[in-house]
Amino acid sequence: MSRLTYREAARLALAHELAADPAVWTLGEDIGRGGVFGQYQGLQAEFGPTRVVDTPISEAAIMGGAVGAALLGTRPVVEMRFSDFALCAVDELVNQAAKARYMFGGQARVPLVVRQPVGLWSNSAAQHSQSLESWYVHIPGLVVLAPATPADNYGLLRAAIRSDDPVVHLEHKDLWPAEGEVPLDGDWEVPIGVARRVREGRDVTVVTWSGGVRIAEEAATLAETQGVSLDILDLRSLWPWDRGAVLDSVARTGRLLVVHEAVEVAGFGAEIAATVADALFGALKAPVRRLGAPRIPVPYSPALEPASRITAPAVAAAAAGLVSWRS
Amino acid sequence: MALPSSPPDAAAPDAERLLGLYATMQRIRVFETLADEAHKAGQVAGYIHLSIGQEAIAAAVGANLREDDVLTSTHRGHGHTIAKGADPLAMFRELCGRAGGTCGGKGGSMHIADFSVGMLGANGVVAAGLPIAVGAAHAIALKGEDRIAVCFFGDGATNRGPFLEALNWAAAFRLPVLFVCEDNGYGATTRTGSVSAGGGPGVRAESLGIPVTVVDGNDLAAVDAAAAALVRAVREGGGPQFLHARTYRFRGHTSSDPATYRDAAEVQAQLAGNDPIRRAAATLAGLGVTPDALERVERHEREALAAALATALDSPWPDLGTAFTDVQDIGAPQ
Numbered sequence: 001m002s003r004l005t006y007r008e009a010a011r012l013a014l015a016h017e018l019a020a021d022p023a024v025w026t027l028g029e030d031i032g033r034g035g036v037f038g039q040y041q042g043l044q045a046e047f048g049p050t051r052v053v054d055t056p057i058s059e060a061a062i063m064g065g066a067v068g069a070a071l072l073g074t075r076p077v078v079e080m081r082f083s084d085f086a087l088c089a090v091d092e093l094v095n096q097a098a099k100a101r102y103m104f105g106g107q108a109r110v111p112l113v114v115r116q117p118v119g120l121w122s123n124s125a126a127q128h129s130q131s132l133e134s135w136y137v138h139i140p141g142l143v144v145l146a147p148a149t150p151a152d153n154y155g156l157l158r159a160a161i162r163s164d165d166p167v168v169h170l171e172h173k174d175l176w177p178a179e180g181e182v183p184l185d186g187d188w189e190v191p192i193g194v195a196r197r198v199r200e201g202r203d204v205t206v207v208t209w210s211g212g213v214r215i216a217e218e219a220a221t222l223a224e225t226q227g228v229s230l231d232i233l234d235l236r237s238l239w240p241w242d243r244g245a246v247l248d249s250v251a252r253t254g255r256l257l258v259v260h261e262a263v264e265v266a267g268f269g270a271e272i273a274a275t276v277a278d279a280l281f282g283a284l285k286a287p288v289r290r291l292g293a294p295r296i297p298v299p300y301s302p303a304l305e306p307a308s309r310i311t312a313p314a315v316a317a318a319a320a321g322l323v324s325w326r327s
Numbered sequence: 328m329a330l331p332s333s334p335p336d337a338a339a340p341d342a343e344r345l346l347g348l349y350a351t352m353q354r355i356r357v358f359e360t361l362a363d364e365a366h367k368a369g370q371v372a373g374y375i376h377l378s379i380g381q382e383a384i385a386a387a388v389g390a391n392l393r394e395d396d397v398l399t400s401t402h403r404g405h406g407h408t409i410a411k412g413a414d415p416l417a418m419f420r421e422l423c424g425r426a427g428g429t430c431g432g433k434g435g436s437m438h439i440a441d442f443s444v445g446m447l448g449a450n451g452v453v454a455a456g457l458p459i460a461v462g463a464a465h466a467i468a469l470k471g472e473d474r475i476a477v478c479f480f481g482d483g484a485t486n487r488g489p490f491l492e493a494l495n496w497a498a499a500f501r502l503p504v505l506f507v508c509e510d511n512g513y514g515a516t517t518r519t520g521s522v523s524a525g526g527g528p529g530v531r532a533e534s535l536g537i538p539v540t541v542v543d544g545n546d547l548a549a550v551d552a553a554a555a556a557l558v559r560a561v562r563e564g565g566g567p568q569f570l571h572a573r574t575y576r577f578r579g580h581t582s583s584d585p586a587t588y589r590d591a592a593e594v595q596a597q598l599a600g601n602d603p604i605r606r607a608a609a610t611l612a613g614l615g616v617t618p619d620a621l622e623r624v625e626r627h628e629r630e631a632l633a634a635a636l637a638t639a640l641d642s643p644w645p646d647l648g649t650a651f652t653d654v655q656d657i658g659a660p661q
């Protein structure tokens with residue numbers, strides 16, 4: 001175990017895979033100088049400019065090129081800088097990477113990882129703050145990961161690079177300096193599709209991921225003072241997602257609250273809510289609830305940005321509302 | 328795939344070599360004529376884009392490639408696939424949506440691919456093949472191989488952003504890519520010139536420092552000679568090359584398009600004087616190839632392909648279960 005930041009954990013995960021497999025390489029804008037968040041620091045010096053490749057500002061060519069390179073058996077790890085810029089490469093990710101194996105009848109695979117820093121950070125406003133995970137979960141062919149801790153960023157990024165599927169790896173920008181224990185030994189990785197129980201509780205199941213996890217943990221402390229106990233699951237992996245863990249927990253608590261930083265309307269919380277309502281209809285003690293951002297672009301002003309944020313008190317209040325719910 | 332018997336020379340073409348390329352052109356023409364009929368008969372679903380009139384480019388470029396070279400194609404990809412050496416029976420099965428198709432019936436005409444001969448796929452998205460070819464070339468360079476990547480695209484594709492991104496990338500990294508612009512003058516129903524600024528595809532490539540060769544794309548021997556020189560230059564590590572091949576689409580944009588937006592006199596002139604197959608036949612006649620020999624080539628392709636189509640139409644449909652395979656390994660459909 002080593003105490004590492006979320007940023008350093010990801011850096012080491014990539015370094016391990018670059019060292020372990022000559023087919024792995026990484027490409028993106030400014031990564032030779034460490035990347036915009038320092039998550040590539042020192043990698044070009046260690047592995048050279050042909051395996052840690054500085055690219056032009058050409059998101060379509062970065063993603064599309066990675067597809068061609070993956071079809072020829074290399075394993076590119078693509079950096080998109082901000083998830084918002086990945087929208088300049090949607091065709092390449094959605095129509096090409098996610099489709100090639102299927103529409104060519106299994107003749108080739110597309111073993112690439114696309115790293116997309118997501119979420120609210122440093123008042124970056126409408127074009128540098130989005131969480132669009134539900135878009136990607138909607139696309140057959142893609143695996144979608146959203147780690148919340150250094151250990152999970154390390155273990156999931158390693159698993160993503162070793163997987164033969166195209167993987168969208170969403171890293172939360174506000175978590176780069178977050179610290180935690182990371183098992184660095186050997187081939188340790190986090191299995192894709194398995195949720196992490198963050199906290200055991202009896203009254204309300206809170207399902208969340210990425211930046212939502214810290215908020216849910218804080219909310220649990222607040223809720224505890226009101227006698228409400230939260231069972232928190234960090235999904236970590238959004239496709240596939242750990243349906244079994246969610247259903248087990250809600251079967252015990254009888255209540256579900258899904259919390260995510262993304263816009264609530266048509267967010268991934270809707271899928272979880274519908275699945276639970278369908279599978280556990282008779283066992284629910286209260287309606288299933290979602291808590292996400294209002295459907296507004298993220299505003300800039302420090303006075304306005306909070307309108308886009310889910311907060312621990314709001315989560316605690318929503319959970320308490322479910323416990324006191326009467327039809 | 329026609330194999331080079333000697334280095335091509337546009338001024339003094341080799342009859343044997345040219346006859347091989349002629350056979351490839353006939354294979355493409357006959358394949359697409361039969362596919363068109365099958366489509367009209369309801370045996371091929373969806374829609375298909377025919378490259379009739381443009382066969383010389385595919386045949387000549389294909390003949391200069393090795394089997395381990397790779398290519399990306401467009402929505403108009405039958406010719407490229409045949410010229411790269413794919414089996415027409417598997418291609419017909421794909422168009423007819425049958426088991427044993429190159430893609431198991433999951434791609435169809437617009438997504439036809441045969442990785443066993445380095446054909447990395449047609450594409451339903453205009454210009455999408457450019458970055459993919461460049462990325463394939465990047466992988467080739469990373470691995471230190473002497474293969475090359477070839478990228479076919481239309482004149483219309485040069486107005487999409489990925490065209491610029493891909494050409495810039497290939498030049499900046501000096502990658503082994505041959506760009507082949509099949510300039511038939513139209514993007515669907517629109518004259519490309521009427522919506523394009525500047526001096527055309529070649530000027531755009533030249534502005535990025537990529538050498539450009541302009542060729543009459545319906546002159547088989549000329550395309551062959553140009554392709555041979557460019558493939559050699561790319562393989563020797565000189566970075567990307569750009570072949571601007573002028574041609575004409577003899578049919579509509581799709582096989583159901585009557586193409587009434589084109590001037591009748593323009594179409595007539597092209598059909599009468601610029602058929603690449605008739606032009607190649609004339610060249611071959613000048614080299615002493617008898618009409619009989621040309622007729623034999625054509626008859627052979629007609630018989631072989633008619634039999635292939637009949638076999639394809641006799642082939643079983645794919646098992647419904649295959650609709651759920653090859654989506655992904657992790658999180659696959661249950």
Ligand SMILES: Cc1ncc(C[n+]2csc(CCOP(=O)(O)OP(=O)(O)O)c2C)c(N)n1
Nearest residue numbers: 403451452453481482483484511513514515
């Ligand atoms: C991104 C995108 N936009 C539009 C289309 C619809 N479309 C298909 S082919 C085509 C014309 C393309 O023209 P060109 O690149 O010259 O190729 P050609 O059809 O002449 O071979 C269009 C507009 C598409 N498939 N993809």
Ligand SMILES: [Mg+2]
Nearest residue numbers: 481482513514
């Ligand atoms: Mg065109």
